[in-house]
Amino acid sequence: MERTFLAIKPDGVQRSLVGDIIRRFEVKGFTLVGLKLMNVSRELAEKHYEVHKERPFFSNLIEFITSGPVVAMVWEGDGVVASARKIIGATNPLNAEPGTIRGDFGVDVGRNLIHGSDAIETAQREINLWFEQEELVSWKPSLMSWIHE
Ligand code: IDP
Numbered sequence: 001m002e003r004t005f006l007a008i009k010p011d012g013v014q015r016s017l018v019g020d021i022i023r024r025f026e027v028k029g030f031t032l033v034g035l036k037l038m039n040v041s042r043e044l045a046e047k048h049y050e051v052h053k054e055r056p057f058f059s060n061l062i063e064f065i066t067s068g069p070v071v072a073m074v075w076e077g078d079g080v081v082a083s084a085r086k087i088i089g090a091t092n093p094l095n096a097e098p099g100t101i102r103g104d105f106g107v108d109v110g111r112n113l114i115h116g117s118d119a120i121e122t123a124q125r126e127i128n129l130w131f132e133q134e135e136l137v138s139w140k141p142s143l144m145s146w147i148h149e
């Protein structure tokens with residue numbers, strides 16, 4: 001079953017948006033299989049954002065993501081990787097459509113509330129980076145037959 005890694009960034013936690021953000025993935029019909037509130041070490045942050053290490057915003061990004069608690073999550077479902085990216089919206093909240101998380105709650109690319117894996121392979125890498133295998137819970141919601149034909 002397809003899985004993705006999502007993280008509510010420190011701005012989402014500080015602004016009391018954790019419940020609202022989680023709710024969007026719940027009501028969509030995806031299954032939560034991993035969840036933890038954590039402070040992010042510089043080492044983890046740098047590994048997570050490794051592909052951006054040459055970008056001018058890298059040091060600000062690392063400062064920001066390590067500045068306060070983050071809610072790290074793994075969600076499961078058919079097509080969850082691409083669908084979660086749509087629910088999250090464009091990287092710059094000013095370009096994100098209303099109805100998306102970034103479109104509804106943000107105005108600044110450096111405060112865009114949530115991370116979501118950009119591809120199935122990236123998701124696998126990020127889940128392994130952020131979670132131990134035993135922290136993930138495989139379960140079948142009992143209302144599945146009302147969500148899937
Ligand atoms: P994504 O989060 O939509 O996948 P990426 O291009 O992977 O966007 O960039 C990772 C994160 O780096 C973004 O979510 C954002 O917080 C930050 N970022 C990206 N581009 C810029 C920029 O031009 N200025 C400042 N921060 C940026």
Ligand code: MG
Binds near residue numbers: 116118
């Ligand atoms: Mg990205």
